[in-house]
Amino acid sequence: MRSRPSKVLIITYYWPPSGGAGVQRWLKFTKYLPSAGWIPVVLTVNPEYAAYPFRDESLYGEIPVDVVVHRTKALNYFALYNRDPSKIPHAGFASGEGKGFKSSISRFVRGNFFIPDPRRGWNRYAYRKACELIKSENITHIITTSPPHSTQLIGLRLKRRFPHLKWVADLRDPWTDIYYYDMFRPSLPARMIDSELEKRVLTRADRIITVGQTLASAFAEKAEIVAGKTDVLPNGFDEEDFQGVAATVPERFTITYVGTLSPAYPVMGLIGALKNLKFNNMPAALRIVGTVPEEIRNQFPADEDGLVTEFISYCEHPEAIGYMMSSSMLLLIIPDHRSNRSILTGKIFEYLATEKPILFLGPEDGDAAHLLKLCGYQGIFDYNDSQGIRDFITRVAEGKTVKRSGHHLEYSRRALSVKLGEILDRLV
Numbered sequence: 001m002r003s004r005p006s007k008v009l010i011i012t013y014y015w016p017p018s019g020g021a022g023v024q025r026w027l028k029f030t031k032y033l034p035s036a037g038w039i040p041v042v043l044t045v046n047p048e049y050a051a052y053p054f055r056d057e058s059l060y061g062e063i064p065v066d067v068v069v070h071r072t073k074a075l076n077y078f079a080l081y082n083r084d085p086s087k088i089p090h091a092g093f094a095s096g097e098g099k100g101f102k103s104s105i106s107r108f109v110r111g112n113f114f115i116p117d118p119r120r121g122w123n124r125y126a127y128r129k130a131c132e133l134i135k136s137e138n139i140t141h142i143i144t145t146s147p148p149h150s151t152q153l154i155g156l157r158l159k160r161r162f163p164h165l166k167w168v169a170d171l172r173d174p175w176t177d178i179y180y181y182d183m184f185r186p187s188l189p190a191r192m193i194d195s196e197l198e199k200r201v202l203t204r205a206d207r208i209i210t211v212g213q214t215l216a217s218a219f220a221e222k223a224e225i226v227a228g229k230t231d232v233l234p235n236g237f238d239e240e241d242f243q244g245v246a247a248t249v250p251e252r253f254t255i256t257y258v259g260t261l262s263p264a265y266p267v268m269g270l271i272g273a274l275k276n277l278k279f280n281n282m283p284a285a286l287r288i289v290g291t292v293p294e295e296i297r298n299q300f301p302a303d304e305d306g307l308v309t310e311f312i313s314y315c316e317h318p319e320a321i322g323y324m325m326s327s328s329m330l331l332l333i334i335p336d337h338r339s340n341r342s343i344l345t346g347k348i349f350e351y352l353a354t355e356k357p358i359l360f361l362g363p364e365d366g367d368a369a370h371l372l373k374l375c376g377y378q379g380i381f382d383y384n385d386s387q388g389i390r391d392f393i394t395r396v397a398e399g400k401t402v403k404r405s406g407h408h409l410e411y412s413r414r415a416l417s418v419k420l421g422e423i424l425d426r427l428v
Helices: 022-037 056-063 101-111 118-136 150-159 186-204 212-220 266-272 316-324 346-353 365-373 386-395 407-411 415-426
Strands: 007-012 036-043 068-072 141-146 164-173 207-210 230-232 254-258 284-289 308-312 329-333 357-359
Touching: 007 022, 007 150, 022 036, 022 056, 022 407, 022 415, 036 118, 036 386, 036 415, 056 316, 068 118, 118 150, 141 365, 150 164, 150 186, 150 365, 164 329, 164 415, 207 212, 207 415, 212 230, 212 365, 266 386, 284 316, 308 346, 316 346, 329 346, 346 365, 357 365, 357 386, 407 415
Parallel strands: 007 036, 007 141, 036 068, 141 164, 164 207, 207 230, 254 284, 254 329, 284 308, 329 357
Antiparallel strands: none
């Protein structure tokens, strides 16, 4: 039993002012870890040198005042792709809009020369600073979180230099099995190098954390030793984010989607279900909050076809919460890919926290669908089931949905931080 709190070094590329779902996980853990007996020390990249696809200045206000944050320089390899800092691609070029020769070359270079990803330009600076902190702060535990998976290589190198360190590798997404991996056109040698790096991280980390059981099982297949040292620690929601935000129901039946859309997200079944769908003599409205390439926007019909579609560019987190809370229904779409059963997006937990009806399009046997069923939600459909989607929307509009179970309360950030503290305790 520890007599006093211990320090844990959290190494994360995404940290305020970075926006997006990736930053939320460890921003919230640092908020609640002290109550579990662990003092977080954060190591991240200096925003002046960072390659963020999104920025959310509001998140600065969520950094706990007593958390010490260290920032370092980095080499921004994305500058070779585009000199405009406002056009840093998310999902590592995979969701960029470009279809031409330059885009193809950029993806090929990304997949074959920047392994595992271009944000590895931060690694040497982060490693040097981590070594200083481990010595000066008497740190015995470190956590590396990815993507970007290059961050895991920092932990791998630190473990070699400090064998006594207890290293927890947090992998929020698949590595070489991610749904957009093949879009980089990696050669066989590149695939082999990337797979070997992935295997080294999985085998040498003292503990592995993933966000869902399917993802945990997928990593366990990489090496025999992995299954016995893996914990599932899902994302969650912070009750404080919803304080003071009133739930409202708009006059027009409004379905809200928050997040990114790309060609991997099928929408034609949804569009077919919404066409000419009216309630109170008004067509249903679809509100999409996030990044949507022009080619996807063009798939949605004009207003005169019976569907009012509103596109809202990426916004700060509090505003996104506001859009969720002022909806009739929330929409969640999982990319159509062989690995999509493992996808458990972070926003699903905030969707649950709103207690709004949820329409889910994706694998009915995946982790996200399982979570929704566990919490009492019924609107789970295949991408192309237009009639089922339409019938469900109609039932919701008529007030015929079932009562939710309340099981989602187990996914509060505070409760999950207690579980994280227990994982760290077992490594003492």
